[in-house]
Amino acid sequence: MKDGAHWGAIPRAVPFFRPAGGGIMQAMTNSPASGETPVLALDQIVKEFPGVRALDGVQLALYPGEVTALIGENGAGKSTIVKILTGIYQPDGGDIRLDGAPVRFPTAQAAADAGVTAIHQETVLFDELSVAENIFLGHAPKGKFGLIDTARMKREARAILDGIGASMDVDVRLRDLGIASKHLVAISRALSIEARVVIMDEPTAALSQKEIEELYELVDQLKAQGKAILFISHKFDEIFRIADRYTVFRDGQFVAAGKMAEIDEAQLVQMMVGRAVDQIFPKRAARIGDEVLKVVGYSHPTEFEDINFSLKRGEILGFYGLVGAGRSEFMQSLIGITKPSKGVARVAGDIRVIRSPADAIDAGIVYVPEDRGKQGAITTMPIFQNVTLPSLGKTSKNGFIRLAEEFALAREYTQRLDLRAASLDTPVGSLSGGNQQKVVIAKWLATQPKVIILDEPTKGIDIGSKAAVHDFMSELAGQGLSVIMVSSEIPEILGMSDRVIVMREGRMVAELAGDDLTPETLVRHAAGIGSKGEAA
Amino acid sequence: MSMADHRPRSIPDQLTTPLARALKSWESLLLVVAIGIFILNSFASPYFLNAWSLSDATFNFTEKAMIAFAMALLIVAGEIDLSVASIIALASTAMGVALQLGAGTPVLVLVGLGTGLLCGAFNGVLVTRFGLPSIVVTIGTMSLFRGISYIILGDGAFRGYPADFAWFGQGYVFWVISVEFVIFALLAVVYGVVLHKTNFGRAVYAVGNNATAALFSGIRVGRVKMILFLLTGLMSGLAAICLTSRLGSTRPSIGTGMELEVVTMVVLGGVNILGGSGSIPGVVIAAFVMGLVTFGLGLLNVPGIVMSIFIGLLLIGVIALPRLWAKLRRA
Known part of the structure; x- marks a missing residue:
């Protein structure tokens, strides 16, 4: 259908750019809607991995003194193109031109020598x-x-x-x-290395609002110095704040490129996901049932003190707070990673002593950690083995592995989450961030828990995947699972939670629901500004 | 790839068949090397292709391989035990002491295995309870265990093991099939099944690939590692029984340097020294390769020191060649 043509650089579904006079081969060097020439131009780039074509003839141009935003969902090929630009991957086809002359970056050093430098999500220092x-x-x-x-x-x-x-x-x-x-x-x-091209891969993911503003100023300085900047971000507000141009990829293919001034957010989202995203928070009213989990007096010598709450069937309980408020530390203590100094957890009325994650799984409490690569998934092991790891008791007989049942369980839960992968025996590390998160969630759902704790479940994943995770969270609550969601994103907390506990410096400072649940009250309690009476 | 497609995609279980993967594996390459060395040996010496010669050749690796199986699991799990040869010395010495006290063969066997288990427990507790790195702990216990042997024995030796004790290291089950070879073959099957077909084996891989994520996934990481140290100790005790029985005596220098040959065997078998991957079939083939090489060189009257040079070159060669090959193909 729409992607039938693989032979030329004509962008499919390009709204604002038509190459004049049908100049297919010049479509790239003639910069869209501008007379200047790009510093760095990629054309017809193809990159294949076993079973997956990560990039399928994409193009990208970066102009001096301008910020180009690269936009796409997880798995669109953004990380792959960055690795090609920095000499970590070699393309299987296509060409790279620096000031119009063909170049190759066989090593990371070669890319650096050519003046291409990258500032990564996880800074490599x-x-x-x-x-x-x-x-x-x-x-x-x-x-x-x-x-x-x-x-x-x-x-x-x-x-x-x-x-x-x-x-x-x-x-x-x-x-x-x-x-x-x-x-x-x-x-x-x-x-310091006289970079001509600066790649910023989600530079604001871990920054506070003030720090983000400072970063914007820096980007402006870099622009003023004539550097070409490739800016990768999932946040539309910042793309509109600092980008001059955009390029959109979807599923490894080039979709569109143009100037930011000529497009709006809805159009960008449409191009990125290939469909209109009308509702971002699909919270459905779930029937809230009996108490499933009751936590009384959980304390830790240094991280948190006197945490008390109860969680009901079908409820989504949000935990809001600033970074360092002790939310993750409490959750990890609840599942037995660290030892609480005191406190009791009751699951469905029974006191459960949880000394290890294995005990927590037995009690029906599972935890999807924030740090996917280190704690969530074993990225070097295949998808199916990751999914079945906590459920091996179910897929085996007398301690002996039964492969067919393992694959069946992995298939069932990865399909429910609409995982995209070449096969179930590919390593999790070869998937995009959003798909890795799906594997981790599938792993925990396969244990059929009573309570699922999601720690920053949508951090660092794109809008499309975010919506999928939110959708799924509501669906789970609707099916009677109780969800605890730790999040630092106010829209997410407000959009998804039935009730919110705010933590500050290791203590619960507020429990909010209904009309009390507003961005202002959240921020006020989390930061400890003028908190008079604490809502109960 | 239509954009409106919201049906769940079906993901195939596997893209390549297990057979296709086996053919491309390290183990297949190693098997070719083993066959090559076998053929070379039979040309190099007229004495090689003889049932009794081949049977003798197996003694070059059976005891080491017993330990190598447990060591393979330990290394896959991201740990290592360098004290195994010293455990042999201590277990053998303990058996010697028991012999002086009048113990018979059954008690000697229990003492040998028990000492191995205790040594493994000591290593395991230091690593799992106190969180010490195993390479440091076991370098320490390497000196400690053999040191105790030297204190007990000095320059002396224990001799006079009972006649039926000789069965372990010198006995034959059937024709040229030695007791040691049968133990080796049984253990190969047991460890192969444990690592590749059980939940415990899967946990070993999980721990070796990412111990933190394994812990978060409900694997009892400390327990898995403790079991592996106990197994390695137990296998060293078993090797001590076989070796002592074969030599008929105990000296404190027994098995010196064997830990490096065991680790070489494991790595040659394709186990990643950094943990996370490897297989028991690989270790079995590696055992044969090392046994054939040392025996073949022995038949040619090559001195021992040259043999160890050869083993070292073999290890570096088989590890480096595939990587060089991959590099050449990319360039």
């Missing part, structure tokens, strides 16, 4: 090195005998940091800095 060493690692100024000229390196690092308004000490070790400062160091590093 070295915790044990100083700020100055991080900025100049690999290209430090050399002095006598080829040794590093430390004094000059520190001086230059200082100058770069001052240039972007960062005040941190150049001698301090990176591990002593917060995530926002680490981003500043990464940006300084990009500046």
Whole structure:
């Protein structure tokens, strides 16, 4: 149908750009709706992995002094194109042009030498090195005998940091800095290597509002210096705030490119998901039943104190708070990862002593952790083995594995979550973030729990997958599962929860429902601003 | 890939058949190497292709392989035990002491296995309870266990093991099939089934690939590791019985350096030294490869030191060649 043609660079469904005079081959070098030439242009890029065509003839152009937003759902091919741009992957087809001349990036060093630098989601820096060493690692100024000229390196690092308004000490070790400062160091590093193309892969994912504003200013500075910026983000407000151009990918294919000024949010979402997203929070009114879980007086010597709540069948209970309020720490204690100093948990009326996640699974409480790659999934193992890991008792006989039953269980639950993968025996690590999250959720649903705890369930995944996770959460609650959702996103908390507990500095400071549940009350309680009477 | 398609997609279980994967595996390559060495040996020495020669050749690997099976599981789980050869020394010494106290063969066997189990428990507790890295713990116990042997025996030796005790290391079950070889074959099957066909085996892989995620998934990580250290200790005790029986005496230097040969066997068998992957069939083939090489060189009167050079080169060669090959193909 619409993607029948694979032979040319004509973008399918491009709303605002038609190559003049049918110049198929020039469609790329003639920049859309502009006379200037791109610094870096990719055309007809193909990248295949066993069983999956991750990129299917995509194009992308980056212009000096402009921010191009790359938009697409998880699995659209955004990460793959970044890896091709930075020399980590080699494309199976297509060409890359730098200032119009064909280039290849056989290694990461080659890409860096060409002036392409990336600031990643999880910043790739070295915790044990100083700020100055991080900025100049690999290209430090050399002095006598080829040794590093430390004094000059520190001086230059200082100058770069001052240039972007960062005040941190150049001698301090990176591990002593917060995530926002680490981003500043990464940006300084990009500046130090005379980068011409800066790739920012979800740079704001872990930043506070104030830090995000500072980042925007930095992006403006980089633009003023004539750098071409590729900006990858799931947040539409920031795309509209800082991007000059957009490029949309879907399922590994190029969909559209153009100028931000000529498009609105609804059109972008439409292009990205291929359908209109009308309702973001599909919370259905579930029938709330009897008490399933009652937590009394849970305390920990350092992380949290005196947590009390009850959770009913079919209820979605939100936990809101600032980062560091002790929400995840409490949840991990509830499932037996850490030991509480006191406290009792009752599941369906019975006291359950939970000393390990295995005990928690027995009690019917499961936890989908925030850190997918480290705690949620075993990324080097196949999908089906991840799904069945906590349920091996069910798929085996007398401790012996029965492969057919394992595949059947994995198939059942991955299908319910609409997982997209080449096969069930591919490693989880080869999937996109949203699909990895689906595997982790499938794993826990397969244990048929009573209570599922979701810790930042939609962090770092795109709008389409977010909606799928929210949809599914409502469906589960409708089927009588009780859900605890830890989230720092106010719209998500408001849209999904029946009731919200706010935590601050390890304590419950409010329990909100109904009309009390507003963005203002949440923020006020979480930050401890003028909290008079605490709602019960 | 129509955009309006919201039906659940059906995902195939596997893209490649198990046979296709087996053919491309490390184990197949290793099998080719084993056959190649077998053929070379039969050309190199007229004495090689003889049932008794081949039977003798198996003694080069049977005791090491017993330990290597348990070690393979331990390394897959991301841990290691370098004290195995010292456990042999301590277990053998303990048997010698029991012999002096008048113990018969059944008691000697229990003492050997019990000592191995205790040593494994000691390593396991240090690693799982106190969270110490196993490579450091077992380098420490490597000196500790053998040190105790030296204190007890000094320059001396225990001799005079009972005649029926000789059955383990010198006995034959049928014609040229030795007792040790039968133990080796049985253990190969048992460990193969445990690692590849049981929930415990799956837990071993899970722990080796990502211990944190395994813990979050309800695997009792500490218990899995403890069991593996106990098994490795037990197998070292068993190897001590066989070796002591074969030599007919105990000296504190018994089995010196064997831990490296065991680890070599495991790694040669395709087990990732960093944990997470590997198979028992691989270790079995690696045992034959090492046994054939040492025996073949022995027939050619190659001195022991040259043999260890050869084993070292073999290890580096088989590990490096596939990677070099992959690099060449990419370039």
